Amino acid sequence: MPQASNTSSDTGWLKAISDVADKDNVYLSTRGWVYRHYKNNGRTEFWDEVIVAGEVPSGDSPAAFGAANPTFLTGDGSKSPLADLTSVSIGGDLTATASAAEAYTSTLVQTGVADATFQWTTSDGSATISAATSANTNVTFSAAGDFTLTCTVTSADAASTVSDTITVTVS
Numbered sequence: 001m002p003q004a005s006n007t008s009s010d011t012g013w014l015k016a017i018s019d020v021a022d023k024d025n026v027y028l029s030t031r032g033w034v035y036r037h038y039k040n041n042g043r044t045e046f047w048d049e050v051i052v053a054g055e056v057p058s059g060d061s062p063a064a065f066g067a068a069n070p071t072f073l074t075g076d077g078s079k080s081p082l083a084d085l086t087s088v089s090i091g092g093d094l095t096a097t098a099s100a101a102e103a104y105t106s107t108l109v110q111t112g113v114a115d116a117t118f119q120w121t122t123s124d125g126s127a128t129i130s131a132a133t134s135a136n137t138n139v140t141f142s143a144a145g146d147f148t149l150t151c152t153v154t155s156a157d158a159a160s161t162v163s164d165t166i167t168v169t170v171s
Helices: 004-011
Strands: 028-031 030-040 048-053 085-089 103-112 117-121 136-141 145-155 159-171
Touching: 004 028, 004 048, 028 048, 085 145, 103 145, 103 159, 117 136
Parallel strands: 085 159
Antiparallel strands: 028 030, 030 048, 085 103, 103 136, 117 145, 145 159
């Protein structure tokens, strides 16, 4: 019979931090221990799965199954991540003139990332990048030639990295 006094034996297999079964997503309901699966980053859509079924003593004050705001167990204090970096693409001219600023933009495809960090780099070691850590920047190449321009995006929320590289011909 699932009950609050059996928390460690009923849910001891859950980890404080996990991409699969996060302890912060588990609550005690009238149907037993329940795992909440979120369907969006706002956590307004979800479905619940009974992971330890059985009648729960009413003295344990279980939440109704599917309750909007049940009392969850405490793991690391963060619900299972939904954040993801899918891709980034660079926009801007593939030709440029040496010593003239050229604008470049990034288009980031992501889900639930609030901490995206941008980093622009180029194979022209003497080029000037006006906003190297912004989503958009201006690049002034120092000399003629073919140079790569890369935009890399990282996120602790998503624990992932995406990047795009283009070749710019400078005259």
